[in-house]
Amino acid sequence: MDQMSRNIGIQLKKIRKERSLSLDDVAKATDVSKAQLAQIEKGEANPTVSTLWKIAAGLKISFSSLLQPPKTFFQKYSVDPSTYVSEENGKYRVYSIIPYNPERGWEFYKIEMDPGVIHKSEPHTEGVEETVTVIEGQAVVQCGNMKECLEEGETLVFSANQPHQYENPTDKVTILHLIIQYR
Amino acid sequence: MDQMSRNIGIQLKKIRKERSLSLDDVAKATDVSKAQLAQIEKGEANPTVSTLWKIAAGLKISFSSLLQPPKTFFQKYSVDPSTYVSEENGKYRVYSIIPYNPERGWEFYKIEMDPGVIHKSEPHTEGVEETVTVIEGQAVVQCGNMKECLEEGETLVFSANQPHQYENPTDKVTILHLIIQYR
DNA sequence: GACAAATGTATACTATACTAAACAAAATGT
DNA sequence: ACATTTTGTTTAGTATAGTATACATTTGTC
Numbered sequence: 001m002d003q004m005s006r007n008i009g010i011q012l013k014k015i016r017k018e019r020s021l022s023l024d025d026v027a028k029a030t031d032v033s034k035a036q037l038a039q040i041e042k043g044e045a046n047p048t049v050s051t052l053w054k055i056a057a058g059l060k061i062s063f064s065s066l067l068q069p070p071k072t073f074f075q076k077y078s079v080d081p082s083t084y085v086s087e088e089n090g091k092y093r094v095y096s097i098i099p100y101n102p103e104r105g106w107e108f109y110k111i112e113m114d115p116g117v118i119h120k121s122e123p124h125t126e127g128v129e130e131t132v133t134v135i136e137g138q139a140v141v142q143c144g145n146m147k148e149c150l151e152e153g154e155t156l157v158f159s160a161n162q163p164h165q166y167e168n169p170t171d172k173v174t175i176l177h178l179i180i181q182y183r
Numbered sequence: 184m185d186q187m188s189r190n191i192g193i194q195l196k197k198i199r200k201e202r203s204l205s206l207d208d209v210a211k212a213t214d215v216s217k218a219q220l221a222q223i224e225k226g227e228a229n230p231t232v233s234t235l236w237k238i239a240a241g242l243k244i245s246f247s248s249l250l251q252p253p254k255t256f257f258q259k260y261s262v263d264p265s266t267y268v269s270e271e272n273g274k275y276r277v278y279s280i281i282p283y284n285p286e287r288g289w290e291f292y293k294i295e296m297d298p299g300v301i302h303k304s305e306p307h308t309e310g311v312e313e314t315v316t317v318i319e320g321q322a323v324v325q326c327g328n329m330k331e332c333l334e335e336g337e338t339l340v341f342s343a344n345q346p347h348q349y350e351n352p353t354d355k356v357t358i359l360h361l362i363i364q365y366r
Numbered sequence: 367g368a369c370a371a372a373t374g375t376a377t378a379c380t381a382t383a384c385t386a387a388a389c390a391a392a393a394t395g396t
Numbered sequence: 397a398c399a400t401t402t403t404g405t406t407t408a409g410t411a412t413a414g415t416a417t418a419c420a421t422t423t424g425t426c
Contacts, residue, residue, distance in 0.1 A: 004236050019308060022373055033415045038374065048229045048383075048413070053187050056285035060311075060365040063285045067246055102239035102246045125202060125243075182243040205403060216385045221404065231383070231413075373422070381414075392403065 003101075006043035007069045008052070013041045015059060030058030069103055079110060091117040092166075100182070111176040113139070113168035120165040127183030130160045137174030140167040186284075189226035190252045191235070196224045198242060213241030252286055262293060274300040275349075283365070294359040296322070296351035303348040310366030313343045320357030323350040 016026055023041075027034040032054050039045035040055075047055075056063055083096040091114035098108035113119070132141060133155040140149045141156055143164035148156055158164070160180075168174040199209055206224075210217040215237050222228035223238075230238075239246055266279040274297035281291035296302065315324060316338040323332045324339050326347035331339055341347070343363075351357040 046231045050229045
């Protein structure tokens with residue numbers, strides 16, 4: 001989340017510097033206190049939409065120009081154990097690698113399936129797309145009445161708007177990478 | 184401003200109803216309290232970006248889908264006396280009709296110029312465009328070294344990134360409509 | 367170098383966003 | 397028809413966003 005606050009701060013400071021304004025100038029133009037503006041720029045604040053509005057209106061900029069993330073990234077993620085989920089009596093384990101981000105629109109999971117396990121999923125809302133890649137082992141993916149067996153290194157993309165299931169037909173653990181893209 | 188809050192509320196409720204979720208469901212999915220969600224939907228709240236983030240992330244939607252204004256409008260404006268500004272010793276009067284709106288990107292003024300008045304403006308930031316229409320009288324508009332005399336009903340568009348001025352060469356009051364478009 | 371103005375930071379206080387719980391109203395089931 | 401669950405609303409309390417003021421640092425000017 002504080003990713004967002006940091007972005008806003010960066011964008012605001014960038015615009016302010018481009019126009020070579022002081023915090024006082026911006027405070028006067030936007031009717032937002034200098035202290036608060038400083039906090040926002042440092043990414044240490046959690047502004048309300050009304051203050052964002054006042055900033056955007058006072059500076060004559062759009063909302064998106066404040067929310068826009070910087071164009072270059074260099075961000076490391078590792079499996080987040082706090083969001084670890086296990087199903088099918090612990091035989092189907094889901095690890096979040098990149099959690100959902102409203103700006104990005106998708107999330108990234110690692111999945112471990114014990115031998116023989118079948119995991120069923122309810123249909124998601126319209127427009128949701130799953131991309132599965134087999135890292136290790138094999139996976140049989142079924143969606144509606146379509147079915148595909150994936151070998152190591154193979155990838156399947158499908159729209160998950162109907163019941164679907166993952167199965168590990170082998171006698172070893174199968175490891176998948178799963179990207180879920182929302183509309 | 185509360186235009187914005189109202190929009191967010193409408194959008195949120197729309198998405199919730201589309202998926203036929205209860206406030207409790209959304210509260211559970213987003214980790215935002217039911218009470219707050221209710222307030223937001225009614226447009227009576229002024230949420231922070233962190234709560235917007237939690238809502239967007241929990242519902243797997245983008246930021247813009249919350250900020251998006253409804254597609255149909257029917258909104259009346261009249262001259263706002265509180266933002267009335269006069270310059271050149273009261274001989275150049277500016278009335279705001281539609282104030283700047285970060286989503287729209289432009290604002291709309293009515294201007295009254297007494298006979299003979301000349302009003303000079305400093306250059307605006309890059310990308311600012313002015314559109315002047317003469318409602319009554321005549322106006323001589325100068326921008327940089329360009330010059331144009333506008334009769335009643337005529338309109339001029341120019342980029343206001345250099346010093347410019349408005350002049351009323353007649354012996355009657357001239358009335359202008361001015362649209363200022365920001366980048 | 368010394369004074370003055372301007373800039374960002376830190377502090378104390380106020381307003382309000384947000385939560386948790388109790389409540390009321392409607393829907394659901396037996 | 398009645399109890400039970402599900403729904404949105406209201407209320408009281410807490411956390412924190414926001415402001416105003418004072419402070420520290422820099423910048424420019426004579």
